[in-house]
């Protein structure tokens with residue numbers, strides 16, 4: 538073995554084995570609220586540490602590492618400023634990705650600790666760690682549930698691209714099934730003034746969504762319907778939207794949701810599914826996260842096609858959205 542030569546294979550292993558550095562460094566800076574403090578201007582690690590009541594040298598080491606990854610800017614040694622990436626970590630901003638960093642650093646990080654057991658047993662790692670499914674956990678932890686909704690919505694710039702990617706003007710109503718806080722529905726209603734929305738999700742999720750829709754002045758055009766998509770979905774919609782819902786569930790569970798949409802849709806209606814498709818690089822990672830935190834999976838185009846065929850839909854078109862997300866357009870077969 539030649540120890541002096543950079544072995545690209547060893548470098549790969551080094552990079553992959555140390556992936557936790559990134560998740561936890563980002564988590565620490567987000568949890569401490571560094572980006573919010575830096576929005577007042579450039580500050581030293583000492584000044585930040587004093588306000589945050591943390592150890593200055595240790596904070597400095599976390600921040601200089603994050604700078605090396607492109608999160609925050611090191612103006613000079615020990616002096617930090619926000620950059621385009623760290624601005625996404627500010628709390629309480631529209632589209633903040635802070636809750637995403639916290640979710641991955643807390644619950645998801647803990648769940649991933651049981652990935653080996655999940656691969657061995659076929660159980661979901663989240664269930665092994667927390668003793669219940671992700672959605673049961675959220676139902677019992679409302680502050681974390683709201684944070685989960687914000688994490689889902691945060692940085693989801695692809696929602697903004699949906700109204701452009703597909704012409705919704707022929708349709709009068711959209712039912713957003715498992716719509717969370719309405720992050721997909723809001724840009725659609727804003728772009729198409731004739732469109733009426735139905736946001737369908739668990740009752741506790743809808744309470745928070747109502748506030749968001751109100752803030753956007755869209756409350757009057759959007760009905761909030763609580764329910765369980767495994768039992769039924771609101772009937773009579775022209776478009777049924779399933780955004781990042783199917784990837785949470787097994788094929789059998791997806792078929793139940795899709796068949797309920799098929800039963801509810803008006804003749805000539807359309808189904809729109811937003812998901813990443815395997816084998817995109819982001820989809821492959823997200824697929825493992827689904828394995829860890831749910832019983833679901835990311836799917837190939839062929840697998841999505843089969844789910845649609847087996848539930849009475851025919852896949853018609855696949856539109857590209859940012860961040861590797863696809864809009865799969867289908868109609869009743």
Ligand SMILES: C[S@@+](CC[C@H](N)C(=O)[O-])C[C@H]1O[C@@H](n2cnc3c(N)ncnc32)[C@H](O)[C@@H]1O
Pocket residue numbers: 672689690714715716717718720721737738739742764765766767779780781782785
């Ligand atoms: C991964 S989130 C996606 C949220 C949103 N569509 C988006 O793309 O940001 C899945 C959503 O499904 C909802 N959900 C889970 N189980 C449900 C059920 N049985 N009936 C209705 N909604 C459910 C959750 O509350 C959550 O809002």
